[in-house]
Amino acid sequence: xxxxxxxxxxxxxxxxxxxxxxxxxxxxxxxxxxxxxxxxxxxxxxxxxxxxxxxxxxxxxxxxxxxxxxxxxxxxxxxxxxxxxxxxxxxxxxxxxxxxxxxxxxxxxxxxxxxxxxxxxxxxxxxxxxxxxxxxxxxxxxxxxxxxxxxxxxxxxxxxxxxxxxxxxxxxxxxxxxxxxxxxxxxxxxxxxxxxxxxxxxxxxxxxxxxxxxxxxxxxxxxxxxxxxxxxxxxxxxxxxxxxxxxxxxxxxxxxxxxxxxxxxxxxxxxxxxxxxxxxxxxxxxxxxxxxxxxxxxxxxxxxxxxxxxxxxxxxxxxxxxxxxxxxxxxxxxxxxxxxxxxxxxxxxxxxxxxxxxxxxxxxxxxxxxxxxxx
Numbered sequence: 001x002x003x004x005x006x007x008x009x010x011x012x013x014x015x016x017x018x019x020x021x022x023x024x025x026x027x028x029x030x031x032x033x034x035x036x037x038x039x040x041x042x043x044x045x046x047x048x049x050x051x052x053x054x055x056x057x058x059x060x061x062x063x064x065x066x067x068x069x070x071x072x073x074x075x076x077x078x079x080x081x082x083x084x085x086x087x088x089x090x091x092x093x094x095x096x097x098x099x100x101x102x103x104x105x106x107x108x109x110x111x112x113x114x115x116x117x118x119x120x121x122x123x124x125x126x127x128x129x130x131x132x133x134x135x136x137x138x139x140x141x142x143x144x145x146x147x148x149x150x151x152x153x154x155x156x157x158x159x160x161x162x163x164x165x166x167x168x169x170x171x172x173x174x175x176x177x178x179x180x181x182x183x184x185x186x187x188x189x190x191x192x193x194x195x196x197x198x199x200x201x202x203x204x205x206x207x208x209x210x211x212x213x214x215x216x217x218x219x220x221x222x223x224x225x226x227x228x229x230x231x232x233x234x235x236x237x238x239x240x241x242x243x244x245x246x247x248x249x250x251x252x253x254x255x256x257x258x259x260x261x262x263x264x265x266x267x268x269x270x271x272x273x274x275x276x277x278x279x280x281x282x283x284x285x286x287x288x289x290x291x292x293x294x295x296x297x298x299x300x301x302x303x304x305x306x307x308x309x310x311x312x313x314x315x316x317x318x319x320x321x322x323x324x325x326x327x328x329x330x331x332x333x334x335x336x337x338x339x340x341x342x343x344x345x346x347x348x349x350x351x352x353x354x355x356x357x358x359x360x361x362x363x364x365x366x367x368x369x370x371x372x373x374x375x
Contacts, residue, residue, distance in 0.1 A: 002344045002353055003307040005178040005280060008245065016237040020229045031232035036188075038239050039173070043155075043165030045190035047197035050232065051204055054152050054174035054187030056225035058086040061170045061189045064199040065146055067092050071119035076105040077314035077333045079124040083150045084315055088324075092119065096316055098330040099126075102269050103283060103311075103340075106332070107132045110139050120146035125154035125164060127269055127311070127342075128180070128278035133159055133167040140169075148172070152187075155180045156246040156278035165190045175231075178346075180245060180278045181238035183231035245347040249279035252345045252354045256282055259358045265290065265365055266339075281311055282345035290365070291338045292373035298341065300364050306357055309342045 020031060032050060039048035051057040067073065069091030075084055077096045084094045095113050100106045103126030110121060121140050123131045131149065140147035149167060151157070152174035157164045165171045170193075175186035189200055199220070202209070207222030227235075253271075260268055267285045271277045286294065301308045314337055315321055316328035344357050 001302070001305050001307045002349065002357060003178075003346070004282075004309045004342045004344050005346045006348055007177045007182045008241075008347045009182075010241075013234055013237045016233040017230055020233045023229075025229050027226060027228045029229045031229040031236065032227055035227075035232040035235045035239070038236055039165075039188060039190065042239060042242070043163045043171075043190055045165045045171065046192040047194070048188050048190050049197055049200040049204065050186065050188045050227040050235075051225045052187070052227050052231075053185050053225075054150075054172055054176065055082040055086060056204070056223070057172050057174075057187035057189045058082055058150065059089065060200050060203045060225065061148060061172060062087045062090055062092075063203060064196050065120070065148075065170065067119055067146075070117060072115060072117040073120050073122055074110055074113050074118060075122040076124050076126075077316050077328075077330060078103055078105075078126060078312050078336065079150065079315065080152070080312060081315055081318065083122060083124060084321075087120075087122070093117075094315070094321075094325065096314075096328055096330055096333075098332045099336060100332065101267065101285060101336070102129055103127055103336065104129060104131050105136075107135045107139070110136065111143075114143055114145070118143070118145060120148055122148045122150060123168075124150045124152070125157060127281035127283050128153045128157050129269055129271055130154060130157050130159050130164055130167075130275055130277070137167060146170075152176075152179065153280040154278050156242050156276070158276045160274050166192075169193065170196070175235055175238075178280075180249075180280060181235065181242050183227065183235040183238070186227050186231050186235065246276070246278050248347040248349070249345055250277070252349050253277075253279045253282055255351070255354050256343070256345070256358060259362075263362070265369060279345055281342045283311065284341045284343055284361075285336065286339045286341065286365075288335070288339070289373055290368065293368045293371055294338070294341070297364055297368055301341075301343075301361065304360050304364070306360055307344060310337070310340055311342050313337055 175183040207220035
């Protein structure tokens with residue numbers, strides 16, 4: 001089975017982890033700080049604060065910037081549930097902004113969603129394609145709102161040569177196994193705000209500071225959300241290879257773009273020339289006539305050894321969100337969910353793999369082209 005995305009662990013990664021395992025510190029040593037400095041150097045952010053997951057990084061970000069009960073957060077429904085779960089856990093309310101056909105939040109719709117209760121705009125760089133950063137940042141500045149970028153898909157992406165991680169007030173990264181680089185589980189918050197960085201470090205470590213000798217003091221409410229030295233060592237090693245990973249993903253994506261250029265049954269995500277995408281995903285957007293056959297297409301692709309996936313069920317369609325926030329429907333997000341299939345695109349793939357995926361996908365799709373839905 002060729003997975004839609006996967007990690008690439010090589011001998012140098014293993015050696016980095018083994019070195020830590022043989023050393024005196026498995027946690028709270030020097031590797032975490034080294035990893036944070038490397039992330040700052042790569043992205044251009046002033047501060048990087050690493051966490052044991054992107055989910056805990058999100059909770060940390062929302063907490064230190066004082067998102068509270070009854071605040072409204074304008075966000076995308078097209079993401080993994082953690083993006084909104086973490087501010088909902090603080091009592092805030094999601095205000096869903098519809099998306100564009102590239103999967104990113106439609107920045108043209110944001111202003112009409114702003115109310116006196118709006119606290120922040122939280123975007124997601126879907127599949128690795130950067131949001132319209134300057135436009136969203138301008139809206140946030142105009143209305144004195146926070147702009148938080150959940151860039152869990154997008155480490156390695158850039159706009160006009162500027163890396164993702166230096167556009168928003170806070171940027172969230174994920175180092176889950178199938179993300180652009182991995183620490184197994186892990187995440188980070190990037191920010192230029194000195195006070196937020198200080199508070200984030202407290203938040204991830206019980207809110208405690210060391211004073212003298214054995215004495216310590218808990219000065220704020222916190223959690224144990226620390227990243228281990230083992231994970232940090234893997235992250236340092238992986239980060240050195242991120243550019244080559246992104247280059248390979250883009251090579252696979254460019255091949256797909258060429259193969260699918262004249263196809264009439266679907267569209268793909270287009271990346272403007274001023275952007276580089278990490279290509280965490282390669283989303284296919286099927287025409288409506290395939291909606292009723294999507295499950296059959298999905299199953300047959302998997303049976304043929306192609307590990308496809310769907311990204312994402314709109315968050316508001318989940319039972320929890322229906323129960324707490326009512327029934328919501330956004331036209332593009334709903335249609336996108338009915339249409340989207342992610343096909344394999346990652347750094348372990350060969351040209352032969354990509355050819356097999358493209359050939360098989362087109363063969364199966366054309367097989368179903370005369371078995372479409374009745375309207």
